Amino acid sequence: MRPFSRASQSLQGSVYSRFAGRMSTYRGPVYPLHIGDTWMEPAEGCRMEDLRVADHPGMHRYTRVQGLPALVDALAAEVQGFTGTPTTAAEVLVGAGGTGCLAAAIGALVDPGARVVILAPHWPLVAGMVTAFGGEAVVVPFLGAVGSAAEAAALLASHLDDRTVAVYWNTPNNPTGRHIPRAWLEAMVEVCRAHDVVILADEVYERYVYSGTHTPSRPLAPERTVSIHSFSKAYGMAGNRVGWLVGPADLIEHAKRVSTHTFYSAPTGGQLAGLAALGPAGTAWREDARAKYAELGAYAADRLGAARPEGSTFLFLDVAEHLDEDGLEGFLVRAADRGLLLAPGPSFGPYPTHVRICFTSAAPDLVRAGVDVLADLLGR
């Protein structure tokens, strides 16, 4: 057989699967803090069991590829209300989760050889998406590497060249739980404008803010910003595979052509569930989740001696002091031997001594117990 495509060869398999064999013989409680998810079931009224054929005849059939018209309209109104930036239906694309949406936007922008600058630490899959479309991911350590708007702008500018078509950033940030400050975003937006590059603003944790202020990027440069959003994160619907993009109508049209050819449309049932979640039940669920997540994030940070998260559902810890000659792999194995699963730092950029935990991926008691195991491993 011929070799597989260079892109697929360069893509990593699941970073989480490597301990599956090891865990299969482990007998004891498992703390799956490596996954970015929630233990909460979605709001009542917003679950699959609530979507009845009697109410939604044809709900298992194809929908319009852009998304159900009622959902697209509702999202445009929601985004306009949340950001204050005028938003029309033509500026919205519903897709197969934030993942599918971001991949479609990247496919609309990236030709073979094109570069996308990715501010790190970053959401793991974004670099591979650029690779999958033949582009080059330029990963730039950012949070923790710069301390002012001027430094942020200068660092970004130093990595842009004629091949750069887009810049990706993620705030509230997965994995660090930090905001990118407004002043930094404003300065970086000017750099993007001067170099005529698109901004891919991953804001899937926009509803999970515990301190400080989340600054949506699109209002700063609506002409060149595509923001990525997700029912997965906002409403506990990761399995539904429904997210949305907001950006310039022509970019949305091109992203839609790519999404049509990679997954066709978001699932109809998941779109109906998302539409329901935009109502009062979803809002109440989100507020309840935010309070619970805030408490768990504070517990985890305090117990681990880390700064409390400003947003998202993650903490990113440098465990360099606790590594022996087996390095990070050895640390992950020691954790796994006690039932604790952690996401390795290299998934998020050049962070060979970091681990990420998600403090919402299991029921609160399990999260706290897993955090206690980690604290013990760290001598805290």
Add this chain to the structure above:
Amino acid sequence: MRPFSRASQSLQGSVYSRFAGRMSTYRGPVYPLHIGDTWMEPAEGCRMEDLRVADHPGMHRYTRVQGLPALVDALAAEVQGFTGTPTTAAEVLVGAGGTGCLAAAIGALVDPGARVVILAPHWPLVAGMVTAFGGEAVVVPFLGAVGSAAEAAALLASHLDDRTVAVYWNTPNNPTGRHIPRAWLEAMVEVCRAHDVVILADEVYERYVYSGTHTPSRPLAPERTVSIHSFSKAYGMAGNRVGWLVGPADLIEHAKRVSTHTFYSAPTGGQLAGLAALGPAGTAWREDARAKYAELGAYAADRLGAARPEGSTFLFLDVAEHLDEDGLEGFLVRAADRGLLLAPGPSFGPYPTHVRICFTSAAPDLVRAGVDVLADLLGR
């Protein structure tokens, strides 16, 4: 703004959207025979409303990217039973519909500049998928152009070169409703083996056979064949976005890496619905649907003076005799002015005077009435 990616610029927008404006002012019954779907609701017990959190806790959360273990195992057994070819779980990938599955397989094979030979008439989106990953789609008119196994093999061989990585065929065929005969497949498989190219065998209509025999391709060359299957078509679940690939484990692994980076996983609820559909209720539904589809296909073919379909849910008609100086576009407009929507031939390859109808996309009375409109337009 810079231009969009060459791939996204070359992709077509929806071929079905062009009459949307025209139809918005039309007052009368609409016959949407342009869409490949079914009017039937899925089997009871296999609908979203049947998937309860109480029975499936965590059913709105992420699943394993390869697919729910129980579903992957059930599909491996199903495929082995249907084809007689040994099939393991490692040879199965569940994805976002047949579309997402085929796109992932193409992403695993196609580098920029690589070629995929597509036997036409073909399912519309496949050519764009090759383009989306930077490859070149070589569309070869096939059904209707060759009359024997030797001719089929010779035609295929004449289009393979050093850049060709794969060949796509679709049987039972969308849009023609024909099988590719076993002898032709056997001869073409030898050509693919001799040239060391992968076979992409789109068999999403494998359960909808009304006459003749469907020949699955994978048993003829399991070492190089990826077959594409779909709950959408088999069980009336197009909106669920769940399909599956079957092929060599290393190809499945690479396709999984691509699917992880384009839509992450198939929706969890849709996977549970698919698993339910593999049981007795789904089988009974499928048999009932097949009987109804056979009757509608026969009605449509007889009324239109065409050969009855052997399989699938389509007829592909050459309307050259009925075109005036406005060509196919004029014919489509005349049909739309009477509420009848048809898929244009050029979506399926170099067929400037053909139209496709789906005889299952609306309730039987509506399909029959739409067929009557078309028969009238054709003077039949």
